[in-house]
Amino acid sequence: PTEIVQTRDETLLLFDWFDARSAIWTDGRKIPADPEPRFYGYSVGHWEGNEFVVESTGLDERQWLDEDAHPLTPTSLVEERFRRVDHDTIKWDIKVTDPKLYTHPWEQKDLTATLVTHGLQPDVEMREDVCIPSVEAHYKETVREPAGEKH
Secondary structure, three states, rough: OEEEOOOOOOEEEEEEEHHOEEEEEEEOOOOOOOOOEEEOEEEEEEOOOOOOEEEEEEOOOOEOOOOOOOOOOOOOEEEEEEEEEOEEEEEEEEEEOOOOOOOEEHHHHHHHHEEOOOOOOOOOOOOOOOEEEEEEEEHHHHHHHHHHHOO
């Protein structure tokens, strides 16, 4: 799940996975020429009619383009266009331009997300996901290290 929080100057995307967050600045600022790389990049957004347009760059090079692990560079430019098509549905398009890696932009259109509005489904909420050092150490010892051993 992703929770969207809007203020006058920014929109925050709060992700259930590892309590991560992404800030989209909506105060009119431009993307810096050379932003410090961040996992979700440096993002600015504005409205064009009924579409919320988000541009991001400065992605951490460990970030992937898709589930097949196609790489990105910190100079990749990601443009997302979000539109609410009905009360419960958001559709969006993604366009990634990265001439260092790809000969033409990568695009995906009409992705769909179903909205859950607070109060309408009280059993749906963001989970608490806390990294506890002792649990992490046990996982490293029992799963990660044995998986990396040569047999």
